[in-house]
Amino acid sequence: MTDRLAVEASISEGIGLGLKVNLLSEVDGPTDLAIGIDELLFPVESHLFGRDSQNLTWVPGRAWISAAQTWEFLRARGAVTASPTTDGFEFVPKFALETAFKWPIALGWEASWEDATFRNSLGLSVQIKDLELAGGLSEFQSWIYRKGAFGFFNDPPSGATDGIGNPGWWFSVKWDLPRLRAVQPAPMPVVKCPATVFDANALQPVVDLLQQRMLRADVAELAMRAESEGTVDPVAMAVLRRRILAGGASARQALWRIALDETGPLGERKQAAITLSDEPRESDLSGLDGLSQDPASSLRLEAAMALGRLNGSGAIRILTSLARDPEEMVRLAAKSALQTAATREK
Numbered sequence: 188m189t190d191r192l193a194v195e196a197s198i199s200e201g202i203g204l205g206l207k208v209n210l211l212s213e214v215d216g217p218t219d220l221a222i223g224i225d226e227l228l229f230p231v232e233s234h235l236f237g238r239d240s241q242n243l244t245w246v247p248g249r250a251w252i253s254a255a256q257t258w259e260f261l262r263a264r265g266a267v268t269a270s271p272t273t274d275g276f277e278f279v280p281k282f283a284l285e286t287a288f289k290w291p292i293a294l295g296w297e298a299s300w301e302d303a304t305f306r307n308s309l310g311l312s313v314q315i316k317d318l319e320l321a322g323g324l325s326e327f328q329s330w331i332y333r334k335g336a337f338g339f340f341n342d343p344p345s346g347a348t349d350g351i352g353n354p355g356w357w358f359s360v361k362w363d364l365p366r367l368r369a370v371q372p373a374p375m376p377v378v379k380c381p382a383t384v385f386d387a388n389a390l391q392p393v394v395d396l397l398q399q400r401m402l403r404a405d406v407a408e409l410a411m412r413a414e415s416e417g418t419v420d421p422v423a424m425a426v427l428r429r430r431i432l433a434g435g436a437s438a439r440q441a442l443w444r445i446a447l448d449e450t451g452p453l454g455e456r457k458q459a460a461i462t463l464s465d466e467p468r469e470s471d472l473s474g475l476d477g478l479s480q481d482p483a484s485s486l487r488l489e490a491a492m493a494l495g496r497l498n499g500s501g502a503i504r505i506l507t508s509l510a511r512d513p514e515e516m517v518r519l520a521a522k523s524a525l526q527t528a529a530t531r532e533k
Contacts, residue, residue, distance in 0.1 A: 218255070218257075222250075222253075250268070251267065252266065253281075260287055263283070265280075282297070291314040291315065295309075295312065295323075308325045318361070319363075322357065323356070330354045403441075406445055406458050409424060410452065432462065432466065442459045442463050443459075446459040457483075460486055469501070472497070472502065475490045478490035479505050490505070494509075503528055510522050
């Protein structure tokens, strides 16, 4: 949970400070769920309702909960905010749409129903590592429409007593907090002196290390056979792959480390991916997503063929991205897999 904390400062007619906690991160999938509080210093837009943001008798602060769903290029978000009032709490529903390209820049639109008034805002955000800078135009409809006519209006209408319907602006800075504790490297296995009584658990680190070395040797042998000038024996290759996969979950983890290591030999990485694609699983989606973005087109092709054997929205999302790959063979494999998935659904 400490890895999903963020603080945010915003400014308009006042300055606000907020805290956000991601309960379910979009890194884990297409869904996002978050809770937070904001406007802790002063209410940023209290002037829109005829309130004095400097009057500390009115307690600032607002709690909220939001849920989002991301598709290929678009993200939809719904939220409910709760603000303290003299009568209790005021609940405000919100809805937003924003772009979801793999770029550091996003364009968004948000609408809400507050104080019996329809409000909406248009904004632009830029992601710079752990910082997100955003700004936009609040009450966007009042910038372009007034008294039945379209135009560009950057001043409040005459006779206005509060800010509702007035063109406004906002700017915010969000910072994803770093981890509270640094991740320690995995300890190297230590071989202890033999005990007087045989202990299988004491020898397990040695067994794991030997298994990983044997697996790497088997993958290297697969790569050597595949690149040899002689005729490749498919039966021998299949038997060797079955022997590797017999190692269970630990063997699959070791294969993914080899396949995703961009500094390793391409032939060994490809053979590790082919071995994994013989029996793809839902747990392989994160690894297949990484292969779909690999610089080597042969690995992207293996990812497309493996995804074609899986069902579910996660596989379809990655295949949809591969269908626009610059390499023709990758595009054809991804489109064929998408067609097969559509046939299965029918």
